[in-house]
Amino acid sequence: MLQEVVKRSERFPSDSKVLIFGGGFSGQHIAKAARKLGAEVLCSRRDFKKKGADFIFDSTSNTLPSKTIFNNVTHVISCIPPEKNGDDPVLRNFGEVLKNIPLKWVGYLSTTGVYGDYKGEWVNEESITIPKQQRSIRRLACEKAWQSLNLPLQILRLPGIYGPGRSTLEVILNQQNPVVNKEGQVFSRIHIDDIAGAIIHLISLYSKSLNPQIINIADNLPANNVEVMKYAFNLLNKPMPRIESFETASKRMNPMALSFWQENRKVSNDILCKDLGYKLIHPDYKSGLNDCLEYTHMNSL
Numbered sequence: 001m002l003q004e005v006v007k008r009s010e011r012f013p014s015d016s017k018v019l020i021f022g023g024g025f026s027g028q029h030i031a032k033a034a035r036k037l038g039a040e041v042l043c044s045r046r047d048f049k050k051k052g053a054d055f056i057f058d059s060t061s062n063t064l065p066s067k068t069i070f071n072n073v074t075h076v077i078s079c080i081p082p083e084k085n086g087d088d089p090v091l092r093n094f095g096e097v098l099k100n101i102p103l104k105w106v107g108y109l110s111t112t113g114v115y116g117d118y119k120g121e122w123v124n125e126e127s128i129t130i131p132k133q134q135r136s137i138r139r140l141a142c143e144k145a146w147q148s149l150n151l152p153l154q155i156l157r158l159p160g161i162y163g164p165g166r167s168t169l170e171v172i173l174n175q176q177n178p179v180v181n182k183e184g185q186v187f188s189r190i191h192i193d194d195i196a197g198a199i200i201h202l203i204s205l206y207s208k209s210l211n212p213q214i215i216n217i218a219d220n221l222p223a224n225n226v227e228v229m230k231y232a233f234n235l236l237n238k239p240m241p242r243i244e245s246f247e248t249a250s251k252r253m254n255p256m257a258l259s260f261w262q263e264n265r266k267v268s269n270d271i272l273c274k275d276l277g278y279k280l281i282h283p284d285y286k287s288g289l290n291d292c293l294e295y296t297h298m299n300s301l
């Protein structure tokens with residue numbers, strides 16, 4: 001819950017202005033938390049009709065905001081994925097501007113897909129990046145582009161993001177497919193409360209020289225799909241459907257869905273939680289899905 005993020009976090013200094021490029025699922029949650037903690041926040045979306053659009057930025061149609069959005073900005077967070085040609089949309093349009101303002105902190109939301117396939121082994125921030133998927137190759141290139149700018153930057157590598165309104169519970173309510181099982185396959189996850197909570201924690205430590213450049217933000221318990229689905233069906237009081245082998249299920253999967261099953265790794269959060277002392281609000285999918293349940297019930301009535 002957002003209240004929990006706010007309760008546990010340090011307030012922003014009173015002159016803080018946070019610019020969030022990409023006020024989607026994670027961006028909106030970070031924005032809400034930062035506002036409650038005293039920061040002024042401006043969020044981009046591609047259309048004013050979308051909730052929480054403070055300014056419009058769409059790199060595809062070249063719709064750019066007024067440069068005045070950068071006045072007095074202290075923190076910048078980018079939640080926008082790479083463009084199809086591999087460019088970073090924020091850097092292509094605003095890289096020069098960002099280099100010339102005295103920022104206190106910059107966060108780039110990346111993915112743990114940059115590690116590639118580790119055949120079920122643990123990965124940490126020192127693991128060699130061997131991305132195989134085109135989108136992960138583009139992502140790693142964007143990470144490098146952000147690093148080349150010499151900003152007070154932290155790259156936040158995220159596994160599967162979930163939270164109220166976008167979780168396994170909605171998957172179950174919106175589709176009738178059997179549950180897919182692939183022996184030995186695990187997925188790492190992170191709840192949006194912990195994305196917001198960890199980011200605010202990292203911001204508060206940054207000026208104290210506790211500021212590694214690359215940080216995984218993941219929960220404690222990478223888990224198999226069947227285990228998570230069983231728990232979620234139980235929460236919804238629905239019977240678990242039949243289990244289907246990955247070999248069979250893969251025949252009807254689209255390439256995007258298939259790509260997620262082709263990589264297997266457990267994402268370590270030791271730097272975030274042990275070295276930097278962040279205490280997860282949702283240490284595992286059980287805690288996270290319980291948090292999602294109320295929202296799902298309210299919206300499925």
Ligand SMILES: NC(=O)c1ccc[n+]([C@@H]2O[C@H](COP(=O)([O-])OP(=O)(O)OC[C@H]3O[C@@H](n4cnc5c(N)ncnc54)[C@H](OP(=O)(O)O)[C@@H]3O)[C@@H](O)[C@H]2O)c1
Pocket residue numbers: 021022023024025026027044045046047050057058059060079080081082083089109110111112158159160161162
């Ligand atoms: N979803 C996951 O499981 C996952 C896992 C690991 C990493 N990530 C990455 O983490 C970041 C945040 O994830 P999320 O799930 O919170 O993302 P999201 O809800 O999909 O939000 C993405 C944001 O980027 C904006 N955007 C996309 N293309 C754009 C463009 N060409 N120009 C300007 N804005 C553009 C979207 O605009 P609108 O608001 O107008 O839609 C949206 O605000 C993303 O970079 C995502 O790829 C996601």
